[in-house]
Amino acid sequence: MKKVKIAGSHTLIVSCGHCKTSLLSYQKVGKGRLLRLYLERINFSDTPLQQELICPNCGELIALLATTKAKSFYKMKRGKYNIKRIND
Ligand SMILES: [Zn+2]
Numbered sequence: 401m402k403k404v405k406i407a408g409s410h411t412l413i414v415s416c417g418h419c420k421t422s423l424l425s426y427q428k429v430g431k432g433r434l435l436r437l438y439l440e441r442i443n444f445s446d447t448p449l450q451q452e453l454i455c456p457n458c459g460e461l462i463a464l465l466a467t468t469k470a471k472s473f474y475k476m477k478r479g480k481y482n483i484k485r486i487n488d
Contacts, residue, residue, distance in 0.1 A: 406441065411486040416455040416462060417479060423447050423455065423462065425486075434483055437463060437474040 409427040412434065416423060424445035426437060439449065447456045453463040453474050462481050463474035 409441075411443065413484045413486060414462075415482045415484065416458060416460055417481045418460040419455060419458040420482065421446075421455055421457040423453070423481075428485075434481075435476055437476060439472045439474075 406427050406429060409429045412426045412428045414423050414426055414434070414437070415421060424447065425443040426434075427441040427443060428434060429441070437453075442449070447453065449465075451465045452461055453465070454461055460480060461477060463476045466473055466475050
């Protein structure tokens with residue numbers, strides 16, 4: 401399945417800050433830190449997208465699901481993840 405690229409976005413790989421396992425691929429829009437991970441912008445995930453985003457390898461809690469009226473997103477835990485930008 402090919403997703404439409406969001407204008408002005410770039411792809412990030414989010415990995416566990418503890419064991420470095422890759423967790424998911426995400427379309428980040430704009431600059432700035434990754435504090436919220438909107439579900440609609442996740443390209444694919446190697447870990448189940450549940451109420452808690454947990455590293456499948458080491459069990460580290462990476463983020464917690466939050467929901468506003470409009471959107472669902474993961475609230476990222478500081479220092480619990482790494483991001484790597486992919487040029488595309
Ligand atoms: Zn881990």
